[in-house]
Amino acid sequence: MLRLGVNIDHVATVRQARGIDIPDPLEAALLAERGGAGGITVHLREDRRHIQQRDVERLRASIKTKLNLEMAATAEMLRLAAELRPDDACFVPERREELTTEGGLDVAAQKEKIRAAVESLQSRGIEVNLFVAPDERQIEASRETGAHGVEIHTGRYANAPATGAPEADEIKRAAALARRLGLEVHGGHGLNYNNVTPIARITDIVELNIGHSIVARALMVGMEQAVREMKALLDRARDSKPRS
Secondary structure: OOEEEEEOHHHHHHHHHHOOOOOOHHHHHHHHHHOOOOEEEEEOOOOOOOOOHHHHHHHHHHOOOEEEEEEOOOHHHHHHHHHHOOOEEEEOOOOOOOOOOOOOOOOHHHHHHHHHHHHHHHOOOOEEEEEEOOOHHHHHHHHHOOOOEEEEEOHHHHHOOOOOOHHHHHHHHHHHHHHHOOOEEEEEOOOOOOOHHHHHOOOOOOEEEEOHHHHHHHHHHOHHHHHHHHHHHHHHHHHOOOOO
16 A cells, blocks of 8 residues: 655645744644545754644644654754654755755765664654665665665656656666665655656555645645545556556
8 A cells, every 4th residue: 555645844834924823734634634644744844934843743642643754864853853753754955045855865975974863763763764866876875874764756757847757767766776675665755646646656665745736735625635636546556557
């Protein structure tokens, strides 16, 4: 089965635009679970531009599916993650000036730092995944850190002019390598209702994390229905001929 992790960051983005209490990311998360989400993903950024620490605390206390915390591998964030106790943590690169996470983590260039960060959380029962490009060198380096898995950055595929061309095969090869190395494989970034099916057919991938397109659709049909529609696409993709 392919899990759908619903990223609710941009519910908080709308709230922060007015500095008030609505819309509530927790309410969105509970509706997403009702719609079939297998997990809730939030990115607690160092600049706190959308999700706040209090959001994570409330989610941890209330949701019934797993909580996946995207975060930079910094001392401050490692301390907070140890306190907040998400089920999963996903280390991502982070720059203040970016609109959203751009590119994957360069694990190969900072392997020892990341290995120490992975160990600090996994020793507390938090499974750590690394957000990486579909690149053999980065996936092999991820295994060497002791991480539980990788989340393959699907942005190049999502931004390609034709859905499913060489970029999808690149993700397929990367996912197969990660599985051979014993890593759990997730995917995400830029996936939407029009382009998700070829990636959902890659059977080495067990989880897709999708946020912006679901939140955008929820503005029209509501969060529960938006999640149901995306989950139906994933289920149909897995019922069709696999790409493994």
